[in-house]
Amino acid sequence: MNQKEQKNSLTRRKFLKWTTGGLLGAGALTLGLNSWKRTAKGTTAVTQTRPAMGTFVEITAGGEKKKKVKNLINKAYEKIIDVDKTMSVHKDNSPVHNLNNPGNKKINLRPNTLQVLEEAQNISRLTDGSFDITSGPLLDLWGFYDGKLSVPSPDDLKQALNLVDYQKLTLEPSSGTATLPDRNGKIDLGGIAKGYAVDKAVEVLKNGGVQSGLVNAGGDIRAFGSPEGKSTWKVGLQNPLQKNDLLFGLNLFLSAITTSGNYESFFTYRGNKLAHIINPHTGWPVEDVLSVSVLTEKAIRADGLSTGAFCQGKDEALATIEKLEDTELIYIHKSEKGKIEVEMTEGLADRINGNRLEVQLN
Numbered sequence: 025m026n027q028k029e030q031k032n033s034l035t036r037r038k039f040l041k042w043t044t045g046g047l048l049g050a051g052a053l054t055l056g057l058n059s060w061k062r063t064a065k066g067t068t069a070v071t072q073t074r075p076a077m078g079t080f081v082e083i084t085a086g087g088e089k090k091k092k093v094k095n096l097i098n099k100a101y102e103k104i105i106d107v108d109k110t111m112s113v114h115k116d117n118s119p120v121h122n123l124n125n126p127g128n129k130k131i132n133l134r135p136n137t138l139q140v141l142e143e144a145q146n147i148s149r150l151t152d153g154s155f156d157i158t159s160g161p162l163l164d165l166w167g168f169y170d171g172k173l174s175v176p177s178p179d180d181l182k183q184a185l186n187l188v189d190y191q192k193l194t195l196e197p198s199s200g201t202a203t204l205p206d207r208n209g210k211i212d213l214g215g216i217a218k219g220y221a222v223d224k225a226v227e228v229l230k231n232g233g234v235q236s237g238l239v240n241a242g243g244d245i246r247a248f249g250s251p252e253g254k255s256t257w258k259v260g261l262q263n264p265l266q267k268n269d270l271l272f273g274l275n276l277f278l279s280a281i282t283t284s285g286n287y288e289s290f291f292t293y294r295g296n297k298l299a300h301i302i303n304p305h306t307g308w309p310v311e312d313v314l315s316v317s318v319l320t321e322k323a324i325r326a327d328g329l330s331t332g333a334f335c336q337g338k339d340e341a342l343a344t345i346e347k348l349e350d351t352e353l354i355y356i357h358k359s360e361k362g363k364i365e366v367e368m369t370e371g372l373a374d375r376i377n378g379n380r381l382e383v384q385l386n
Contacts, residue, residue, distance in 0.1 A: 069236075069252070072097055077108045077218055079242030083225065085234045086249070096232040100225035100239070107221040110137055111213045113160065113169070123202060124160060124210040130203040140213060140220050140324070141195055141202060147216070147328035148190040151344055155332030156304035160210025161187040166309070168300055181307045188304050215301075218244045219282060219327025226323075239323075246280040246323040263385070264314035264356055265364070271381055276319075278350060282326035283317040284334040286310070303335040310335055314364070317354040318345065319372075325351075338367055345369050356385070 069086035070093055083100055087093040112118045123131045133141070144157045161184040167173040176184070187209045194203040204211070218241050225239045226246050236249020238257055247257040257276040263269040264285050274281075284301060301310050318330040329351070333341035338355055345353040346369055354376070355367040364385035366378040 068093065070094060070097065072101075074101055076101065076104050077112075077221060077241060079218075081225075081242070082240045083229075083237070084251075085229050085237040087232075087234050092232070093234065096229055096234055099232070100228045103224045103228050104221045104241070107136070107217060107224060110134060111140065111217040111220075113210070113212055113214070120211060120213060123204065127207045129205070129207055129209065130201055132200050133202050135197075135200065136220075136224075138195060138197055138200065138202065140216060141193070141211075142197075143220075143324055144213070144216050144328060145190055145193065145195070147325070147332055150348070151329070151332030151336055152340070153190060153304060154335040154340075155215060155328050156188055156190045157211045157213055157216065158188050158190050158193055158204070158209060159302055159304045160212040161208065162302045162304065162307050163212055163214075164210060165307075166302065168302075176307075185307045188307075215284075215331035216324060216328040218242065219280070219323035219325070222246045222280070222323035241323075244280075244282045244323050244327055245276070247276050248279060261315070261317060261354065265385060271384060272376060274375065277375075278319040278352065279321045280323040280326045281317060281319045282323060282330045283315055284330040285315040286313065301331060301334050305335070312358040313355075314358065315354070315356040316341065318351065319353075320348070320351040342367060342369060356381075 068088070068090050069084060070090070071082065071084040073080050073082040075081070081101070081104055083097050085093050085097055085100075087096075109115060110118055111120050113120055113124060115121055119131055119133050119137055122128055141157070144155070147155045148157070163169060165176045165180060165184045187206055192205045193211065194205075196202075222239045222241050222244045223246060226237065226248060229237045229239075230248060234249075236251065238245065238247040245259060250256055258273050259276055259281055260270040260273050261283065262285070263271045286301070302308070303310050313334055316330050316334040318326045318333060320326045320329070329345070333344065333353060333355065336344060338357055341353060341355055345351050351369075352371045353369045354372065357365060357367075359365050364382060366381045366385070368376060368378055
């Protein structure tokens, strides 16, 4: 990956830190970490961290044979890298990059890419278009692709908004094609591809016989089984107002969790911190939302929903998530009076003390 690709691939979710025994500090993800320990009688676990998809991906897996576990971890990383090569907007030979080229608006895609596009459209429908993978023209206009951030003119913004509509992206699974209606249209899978890669890595581990494991791709997390001496895995949610500080720990009672936030990737405009998450309805970066976490059973769903909920607004986001089975939401935002408020779905009420969090944040 070249320097430009690495810079542009960095995402907003580098804040959920975890360990089998509790919570890790922000500096605990170390490149090349390879620590072995016993997890249960007759089993061994390994943790490795490698760069992939513009972040660090940490994989822990446990099984009976050390060599087999290591080989499965290697295969899991290979799967993640394959997803990145296929779905990155920055890699010249990726199908997504080719679809985004002006004039090249119908292209053959691999089944896995079509699967992600179908799930993306489903999440777009669930969030009333607040998650929209056709937002590529907006991201490009604001300079998020090349790092040259600038506020666009009203006319340029209007033109870009006219290109954004997930319903106009035509998918034909029978022929394996995707079509954009306008030669200047662009898709961006940055809000969903990493979650999909995590799911595929978990699939590799489970199919290979790994008894328990966890994949953490820069904050997109999915786990299965349980760590040594614990009934479930535990994650920590970062304080969106203070770097390297965790608000609380949470048992991962659903398999996956993803958080979208404004504290890892943002820029300041007229004194306001703007997230690198564009609202596809307005064309502007989202303001006053600090952190949105979604827990569910698959990382691809958590990934897309956290981005969509971030753009929806508190009431709409809560209403969307409450309708879904096995899905929970933590929504941290600034009120009109400037106070930090924490909202969450009913399924989290007996697991997290929202009032206590507000005291910590204000």
